Amino acid sequence: MSDSTRGDRRGKLSIVLIATATVVAGVSGYLVTLAVAQQAGLAAYSVFAVFWAVLYFIVGCLFGLQQEMTRAVSAGARAQLAPARSRVPVPMFVLLVAGLVAVVIAVSFPLWAIPAFGEDQLGLVVPLAVGAVACVAVSSLSGVLSGLGSWADLALIVGLDGAVRLAMILAVLALGGDQSWLAWGVVAPFPITVGIALFVARRRLAGALYVDGTYRGLLWNSSRTMLAAAAMAAMVTGFPALLSLFSAGVDRDYLGALILAITLLRAPLLVPLTAFQSYLLVFFASHATTIVRALVSFLAVVALGTIAFAGLTALWGEQVFVWLFGEEVRQVSDLLVPLVFASGMIAGLFVTGPAVLSRNAHAAYTTGWVVSAVVAVGAVLLPWPIGDRVIAALVLGPAVGLIIHTSSVVRGAWGTRSVGASGESGQTLLS
Known part of the structure; x- marks a missing residue:
């Protein structure tokens, strides 16, 4: 062998x-x-x-x-x-x-x-x-x-x-x-x-x-x-603590039900992507010439998975939550499907992040996560009901990060093509 x-x-x-x-x-x-x-x-x-x-x-x-x-x-x-x-x-x-x-x-x-x-x-x-x-x-x-x-x-x-x-x-x-x-x-x-x-x-x-x-x-x-890891943690594992800090006067049972819904509805999307962060990094690095196409393909898979999970949640989410945790969780039932789509936005960052790092663009990687966290914190501070603030934070924050990450990948890909084209022109002139 x-x-x-x-x-x-x-x-x-x-x-x-x-x-x-x-x-x-x-x-x-x-x-x-x-x-x-x-x-x-x-x-x-x-x-x-x-x-x-x-x-x-x-x-x-x-x-x-x-x-x-x-x-x-x-x-x-x-x-x-x-x-x-x-x-x-x-x-x-x-x-x-x-x-x-x-x-x-x-x-x-x-x-x-x-x-x-x-x-x-x-x-x-x-x-x-x-x-x-x-x-x-x-x-x-x-x-x-x-x-x-x-x-x-x-x-x-x-x-x-x-x-x-x-x-x-x-x-x-x-x-x-x-x-x-x-x-x-x-x-x-x-x-x-x-x-x-x-x-x-x-x-x-x-x-x-x-x-x-x-x-x-x-x-x-x-x-x-x-620093980059802290911004990522603020958007994922630390988000319930962030909510608790800015939820004065919110009923504890309602807050518990909301945190429970956030935690359980993001797991099916984020746990598998967390496990394969290293794989995605290696994959994107080995497909540097077609990285934009590869990134779009993975984001499409995440989008389809999110839509499918949202459909299942719309059909049976409330019943399953009530069966598992009792009638008290019914008070956040209107947020279940929006929370799935919000989780899908964060899942997108778990795809674009490795793509950016595969090009050694650490500054863009960190900026994407940090700006996402800042926007999310800003949304939590808005004078809205706690449920609306949560959805705004978990949608707007990742959306900004996705723009930063994908822009970095696209700019890098165009730069690589320009260098490659210049090299080919030079070889033609010298031949």
Whole structure:
């Protein structure tokens, strides 16, 4: 068997492992949402959902740290024979970032904790801080393993984290635990998963104890990648927390039902696209000459999927929600179909983003997500009913981002064609 054949098989196996682990994590998160909403009630779920949203907003931000660690470790592996003038020990860098995250939460929580959780739930800040610090380790370790190409170990982290979290939440609900115990059940899988992964991959990690560069350089690169990740997280996992901050006077049951609808109706579109972000990036990079056609094709698939899902929601969405969660969710039934189309808009960004990055247009990629988040926040602040603000935020924000991303891809494609045409003309003149 040739090396290329073995490489192709390893590549396909890697895709299968990561996709399977992502499905396990996605289904686990879905079941956590269903279990808490059904057993704790919508009012309690609204608090839990905001805690979940704040935590996973931080997780989303730290995805940028994972990207930078992947880049640094991968670059070091490719240039391992070259003497490095400056090297940073990975464990010390992880401790530095964890300390910075803890300080930021400790300093800032008086600004957002009471509006988000309420005065009677301020104790949730403690498990939130612990989870955020532990997530620094998860993101860093995931980045290192990605940089080393240890896809099986990365799949272990993704799948195990979700499965352990589901088991813990079910155990807490069975024992009648309160909001605090639910919060600890959410964050505990982070250190557990890191400990198991470190033990399993300890030999492979020996080659990535140092990365080339300086602390300042790594922090600067990480801050830029986390900016784009933060904007993405604000539009997705952190959006319920954003709603909670700007929903003074809104009935808690209504807010819980609205957050539940947003969370469940975006999952069928966003979870698969999240799993295949890397695949899309590679696909667009390998189709650089026909990238516009490829982008239109993928966006068409997203549009058709959104229309089909919206049709199913229009027919049976209200009945399914009432069957699962009771009559209280009927109060947001008029928003179900619009929320599906809004989710489709965000799904479009999950397609255009990899297309932009495949052309190394990082500035356009970051700008698209950041402007989307800014527009969405602006829409949430409008003096409209909360449901109208949600739809406006989740449609207008992604729409602006889609324009920025697609414009970048089209301009880049025309630039490539112009260069190619110039080259062909030059060759004709010289022949």
